[in-house]
Amino acid sequence: MLYLFKIALRNLSRNKFRSLISILAIAVVVAIVIFTRGLLLGFTESSFRLVVDNQYGHVRITDQEYQAREMLLTLDHTVDGFQGQGLSAMLDEIREVEGVEYLLPRLKFGAMASPGDDIIRMAGIGIDPRLEEQHGALSGDITEGRMVEEGREIIVGKGLREKLGAEIGARVTILFSDAYQSFQGRTFTIVGIRETGVPMLDDSLFYLPLSEAQQMLYLEDEATEIMVFGSRLREADQLKNNITGLFAARSGEEKYSVLAWDEADPLIEYLQVGVRIYDIIYVFIILLGAIVLINTMIMITRERTAEIGMMGALGLKSREILQIFTLEGAVMGVLGSLLGVIPGGAITYYFSQVGLDYYADMLEDIDVMMAPEIYPVFSLENLVISFILGAVITSLVSIWPARKAANLEPVDALHREI
Amino acid sequence: MYLLRIAARNLFRRRRRTLVTAGVLAFAIIIFLVVESMMAGMTEISYNNIINLESAHLEVGREELYQQDFESPLKKSFYPGEELIAEITALAGYRNHTEVLEFSANITTGRDEFPVRVRAIDPKSFPGVFENDDYLTGGEFLAPDSGGLVIGSQLADVLELKPGDFFTLLFQDKEGSFNTIEGEIQGIVTTPHPDMNLSTVFYDREQAYNALRVEPGAANRIMVRMSDRETAVSAAESLADSLTGTGFSTRSWEDSAQMVKAMQAAGRLENYVVLGLILIVGAIGISNVVILAALERMEEIGMMKAMGLKEGEIVGVFALEATGIGLMGSIIGCFVGFISVALFNRFGFDLGILLGEETTFGIPLIGRIYGGWSPGSFVLVFFFGILVAFLASIIPAFWAARKDPIDAIYKR
Numbered sequence: 001m002l003y004l005f006k007i008a009l010r011n012l013s014r015n016k017f018r019s020l021i022s023i024l025a026i027a028v029v030v031a032i033v034i035f036t037r038g039l040l041l042g043f044t045e046s047s048f049r050l051v052v053d054n055q056y057g058h059v060r061i062t063d064q065e066y067q068a069r070e071m072l073l074t075l076d077h078t079v080d081g082f083q084g085q086g087l088s089a090m091l092d093e094i095r096e097v098e099g100v101e102y103l104l105p106r107l108k109f110g111a112m113a114s115p116g117d118d119i120i121r122m123a124g125i126g127i128d129p130r131l132e133e134q135h136g137a138l139s140g141d142i143t144e145g146r147m148v149e150e151g152r153e154i155i156v157g158k159g160l161r162e163k164l165g166a167e168i169g170a171r172v173t174i175l176f177s178d179a180y181q182s183f184q185g186r187t188f189t190i191v192g193i194r195e196t197g198v199p200m201l202d203d204s205l206f207y208l209p210l211s212e213a214q215q216m217l218y219l220e221d222e223a224t225e226i227m228v229f230g231s232r233l234r235e236a237d238q239l240k241n242n243i244t245g246l247f248a249a250r251s252g253e254e255k256y257s258v259l260a261w262d263e264a265d266p267l268i269e270y271l272q273v274g275v276r277i278y279d280i281i282y283v284f285i286i287l288l289g290a291i292v293l294i295n296t297m298i299m300i301t302r303e304r305t306a307e308i309g310m311m312g313a314l315g316l317k318s319r320e321i322l323q324i325f326t327l328e329g330a331v332m333g334v335l336g337s338l339l340g341v342i343p344g345g346a347i348t349y350y351f352s353q354v355g356l357d358y359y360a361d362m363l364e365d366i367d368v369m370m371a372p373e374i375y376p377v378f379s380l381e382n383l384v385i386s387f388i389l390g391a392v393i394t395s396l397v398s399i400w401p402a403r404k405a406a407n408l409e410p411v412d413a414l415h416r417e418i
Numbered sequence: 419m420y421l422l423r424i425a426a427r428n429l430f431r432r433r434r435r436t437l438v439t440a441g442v443l444a445f446a447i448i449i450f451l452v453v454e455s456m457m458a459g460m461t462e463i464s465y466n467n468i469i470n471l472e473s474a475h476l477e478v479g480r481e482e483l484y485q486q487d488f489e490s491p492l493k494k495s496f497y498p499g500e501e502l503i504a505e506i507t508a509l510a511g512y513r514n515h516t517e518v519l520e521f522s523a524n525i526t527t528g529r530d531e532f533p534v535r536v537r538a539i540d541p542k543s544f545p546g547v548f549e550n551d552d553y554l555t556g557g558e559f560l561a562p563d564s565g566g567l568v569i570g571s572q573l574a575d576v577l578e579l580k581p582g583d584f585f586t587l588l589f590q591d592k593e594g595s596f597n598t599i600e601g602e603i604q605g606i607v608t609t610p611h612p613d614m615n616l617s618t619v620f621y622d623r624e625q626a627y628n629a630l631r632v633e634p635g636a637a638n639r640i641m642v643r644m645s646d647r648e649t650a651v652s653a654a655e656s657l658a659d660s661l662t663g664t665g666f667s668t669r670s671w672e673d674s675a676q677m678v679k680a681m682q683a684a685g686r687l688e689n690y691v692v693l694g695l696i697l698i699v700g701a702i703g704i705s706n707v708v709i710l711a712a713l714e715r716m717e718e719i720g721m722m723k724a725m726g727l728k729e730g731e732i733v734g735v736f737a738l739e740a741t742g743i744g745l746m747g748s749i750i751g752c753f754v755g756f757i758s759v760a761l762f763n764r765f766g767f768d769l770g771i772l773l774g775e776e777t778t779f780g781i782p783l784i785g786r787i788y789g790g791w792s793p794g795s796f797v798l799v800f801f802f803g804i805l806v807a808f809l810a811s812i813i814p815a816f817w818a819a820r821k822d823p824i825d826a827i828y829k830r
Binding site: 015017018021022024025028029032068069071072074076110114118119121177181285288289291292294295296298299303 | 434435438439441442445490522524529530531532533576577590594695696698699700702703705706707709710713714817
């Protein structure tokens with residue numbers, strides 16, 4: 001094998017320019033795959049992170065009815081514990097489930113403010129400040145001021161702050177309907193501003209302490225949803241099964257729905273389908289580059305027909321001739337893939353630092369959880385996967401022209417040259 | 419001419435190699451054309467949805483209506499004077515107009531409530547400008563003196579409403595006090611514009627004046643149907659000029675379609691990047707073909723030189739051969755592209771399969787999309803394919819022409 005490898009290497013250097021072009025072709029396609037993959041990963045991961053941090057957690061528990069009517073911000077279908085025994089008891093039980101790291105109970109409700117003569121519609125979210133601090137996503141986006149602590153304090157989104165025309169420390173009266181449908185008002189102090197860059201989050205949401213929300217809506221010890229976080233997003237399905245087990249044991253599966261983050265939102269499914277389509281596209285792009293390699297190898301076999309005949313006459317088996325030519329193609333594929341990692345990685349790294357924001361204009365009117373800037377993911381994993389993809393596909397492809405060489409009869413091969 | 423003949427003959431010496439390399443170019447071109455067609459189709463349908471269901475061709479309102487100050491649109495209502503209407507009807511390409519009084523409210527049905535945009539319309543003139551009434555899927559559309567509300571199908575689903583059910587609209591009237599309008603759901607529309615199915619409802623303007631505390635006959639938007647889109651844009655410009663100083667302003671459908679435009683721009687950019695990337699691979703393929711051809715024909719190059727061909731002419735032979743590959747790629751690509759686009763235009767593609775029924779993520783269209791024609795992109799991509807092939811061949815062609823044939827033959 002080593003001997004054959006040596007022949008392959010020597011053959012490769014017989015026409016350096018020609019080999020270089022094939023290597024270059026593979027390098028370019030591998031670089032394209034690395035960048036595209038990085039970009040797509042960056043896009044999906046940022047979208048997934050937004051959805052996980054703001055809407056679903058790794059697993060989300062709601063009332064089954066709430067699922068369909070969430071858009072209405074209804075307060076009729078809350079999470080109030082097993083058999084109505086209260087939220088905190090339920091939280092304690094869920095915390096004991098294997099794989100659960102922490103829980104974020106949230107209470108969402110519709111609200112309005114009327115700073116001048118006009119109405120501003122918003123949605124309030126009651127949060128547990130201590131737990132949110134532990135999770136970090138919400139507190140991390142606070143660009144001014146601080147997290148709410150207790151009592152009548154709120155954090156508002158940046159866009160909402162502009163609508164309200166208020167600054168930190170300002171007092172805002174918020175109007176809402178409580179759980180009994182009576183119209184109420186409460187005055188809050190703005191203690192922080194949250195800026196995510198996502199209009200859907202920044203323009204209409206405000207956050208207040210959960211205890212305050214529960215008290216003013218008459219929903220003591222209740223929430224609209226529980227976001228459950230495990231140690232890893234990938235294990236969300238396992239986590240969901242564990243929690244479903246608890247709910248079955250406590251006969252809560254009739255009333256509550258337990259959904260993993262990727263089951264809850266059609267956007268996620270759509271993106272995941274997209275990711276799968278792209279997996280096929282990567283193979284396709286590399287095959288395009290491999291066409292150059294095939295062309296070169298066909299010429300090589302034609303050029304060396306006499307040599308092949310000679311090798312056959314000297315007793316090399318056709319399997320060994322196949323190996324020589326496949327190795328030559330594979331070496332070009334591997335070198336090309338290796339070479340492609342450098343520019344591909346460099347471009348991806350560059351954009352992972354500065355970001356790409358070519359579609360920010362479009363997001364203003366769209367109600368989608370998408371970050372306005374994409375930061376492609378620069379990771380060793382991506383480089384390695386793309387390298388392996390390039391090397392394996394091109395090596396497999398080079399078997400085809402090599403077979404043609406191996407199938408030549410030595411006599412014919414020698415004869416043809418004369 | 420002589421060189422051309424040599425190049426043409428050389429092109430067919432290795433048929434499979436030529437074809438496969440031309441195939442890469444053709445592939446890039448086909449993908450580009452189909453995506454362009456899809457975007458053109460989506461944009462076209464989105465524009466039509468916006469114009470026919472939401473914004474009309476152009477609208478006139480008080481200047482303050484278009485300023486982002488989050489104030490109630492009711493405060494910007496006005497009584498459309500004869501002069502203003504005359505100005506509008508005198509526009510070249512004018513077809514119809516209708517007056518709309520728009521305000522925001524919360525619709526409640528028992529326990530749940532949902533924020534909506536209410537369009538208080540004039541049932542007589544409304545169908546002359548908009549097509550919303552064509553998409554009725556339950557009950558009846560507004561007619562003069564009908565006190566009902568027409569809502570979209572998605573809102574009906576969410577609130578579990580059907581024609582005949584009661585509703586309450588809660589809003590702030592022009593003076594700023596809270597008031598309500600109550601009545602029955604009269605009709606349900608299912609339009610291809612998702613926004614109009616969820617958060618917009620229609621009510622008769624005559625019935626609303628009292629509760630809104632606006633003077634009878636007032637409106638805040640005059641919406642106009644024109645003969646076509648282009649006329650509408652130029653009419654909006656000339657109308658804007660003649661309205662300066664009157665306190666009124668105008669907007670064309672283009673302003674409402676900013677999002678679609680941005681989406682189109684982003685999509686186009688992506689498409690060009692993809693085209694560029696595949697063409698880079700194609701260009702390398704072509705360089706490779708030239709190099710392989712030169713290596714194979716080393717003796718021939720020597721022969722050509724011996725016969726007195728200049729280096730430049732040899733470069734020409736190889737560059738012409740490569741350009742021929744480009745031409746083949748462009749022809750195949752445009753031909754297959756043409757057929758694909760034609761099929762796409764004929765049969766369309768159901769977005770629902772890809773995106774599901776209700777989720778369109780803000781794109782103003784639902785359902786089946788059809789491709790559009792953009793002849794410009796065919797011409798562009800045809801010549802671009804040839805150009806890329808030509809450019810890719812130059813360096814390797816020079817490399818081939820510089821080879822010293824005696825040296826090369828001797829080595830063999």
